Amino acid sequence: MNLKYVLLFAAAALASTNLLASADLAKQSGCLACHQADKKVVGPAYQDVARKYAGQKGAEAMLIKSVTEGGNGKWGQIPMPPKGGSTTVTDAEIKTLVRWILAGAK
Numbered sequence: 001m002n003l004k005y006v007l008l009f010a011a012a013a014l015a016s017t018n019l020l021a022s023a024d025l026a027k028q029s030g031c032l033a034c035h036q037a038d039k040k041v042v043g044p045a046y047q048d049v050a051r052k053y054a055g056q057k058g059a060e061a062m063l064i065k066s067v068t069e070g071g072n073g074k075w076g077q078i079p080m081p082p083k084g085g086s087t088t089v090t091d092a093e094i095k096t097l098v099r100w101i102l103a104g105a106k
Contacts, residue, residue: 022100046105
């Protein structure tokens with residue numbers, strides 16, 4: 001098999017694994033208590049967040065800051081607590097989650 005195709009397949013498999021790991025991380029961190037990928041619960045759907053910030057310079061950093069520090073007013077009056085209220089989610093995990101959300105959170 002051509003090395004190019006092997007590398008493409010490996011990259012696709014890795015991306016798929018990372019997306020599944022991110023969905024599991026969202027579940028384990030308690031994020032899904034207030035958010036779902038495709039529908040509003042307490043907070044916005046992740047896919048709505050991805051659409052709102054698509055192509056915006058600095059979106060990743062801004063969302064990392066919002067998740068880390070908490071926020072209010074961007075999506076309504078119900079505030080999001082710092083780190084989504086989780087006492088266990090790390091800064092590296094927040095970065096992973098934000099990248100997954102911006103990628104469409106599927």
